Amino acid sequence: MLQAQDIHFCIRSMPIINKASISLAPGELTVILGPNGAGKSTLFKVLAGEIPCKYGKVVYNGFPISGFSAKNLALVRAVMPQHSSLSFPFKALEVVELGLLASGNSYRPDLVEEVMEETQTLHLKEKLYGDLSGGEKQRVQLARVLTQIWDKKPFSRYLLLDEPTSSMDIALQHHVLRIIHKIKKRNIGVLAILHDLNLAANYADKIILLKKGSIIHQGPVNEVMTSAQLEQVFEHPIQVFSGSDKNPMIIQSIPFIQNHLEIKLA
Ligand SMILES: Nc1ncnc2c1ncn2[C@@H]1O[C@H](COP(=O)(O)OP(=O)(O)OP(=O)(O)O)[C@@H](O)[C@H]1O
Secondary structure, three states, X not given: OEEEEEEEEEEOOEEEEEXXXXXXXXXXXXXXXXXXXXXXXXXXHXXXXXXXXXXXXXXXXXXXXXXXXXXXXXXXEEEEOOOOOOOOOOEHHHHHHHHHHHHOOOOOHHHHHHHHHHOOOHHHOOOEXXXXXXXXXXXXXXXXXXXXHOOOOOOOEEEEEEOOOOOOOHHHHHHHHHHHHHHHHHOEEEEEEOOOHHHHHHHOOEEEEEXXXXXXXXXXXXXXXXXXXXXXXXOOOEEEEOOOOOOOOEEEEOOXXXXXXXXXXX
């Protein structure tokens, strides 16, 4: 289990995260949703151990994050940040191989090829990372973190993804969420920040709604993604059509123009 208790984080005495507590179970996808500036990436960085937290604690598999060396932390969690820049002219293949390095594995071209196949990046392997499109870069970064945790291990691990599909087309977004669905079955807990409410509703096991640094609601999708609660967090009219075995859940944000017409027709 990845657990965070009472995380409180300030920048220049401005509270950014306010007493946030979460539990991420292996085998589950938890999605963090919230408006711009809510504190999602900040909370994510605290959970990943990228920024230290003065108040509260982050615990991986029962051990405080502060006790992990960078090498050991890389064995239990892989992190895909929102933006990744590289200062060297790496090829896509070399970026993916960085995941292998973090995993402590010896050279495994078979594993790298399998992951690049899965993420539809194999055809990009000889291209310079800097020349790739936004969506291609994201897939290469995803391949890197998947490479880090691809081999099964006898302990629980965690995959942290900050807006992993933000530059991808619709088909690829679903493809990535399908990969996540498969990888979590390897005793891996996945935490993802998404802005797409429909992807979250249909692929997540749990949802965290964050607003102004505070967790407003968290729990199973059906309990958290209600019209009233989403409207409270996003301050915009939102309709929720609950799904069934055969039909996906549909979350619809209401365009202003439609409200405008309804007001005029009323
Ligand atoms: N280094 C920093 N210095 C000052 N303010 C910061 C810093 N990092 C984050 N913030 C502020 O903290 C707040 C939360 O930022 P954060 O990036 O966590 O939000 P977010 O929910 O991920 O937003 P978005 O959806 O736009 O990516 C914002 O108001 C941001 O301006």
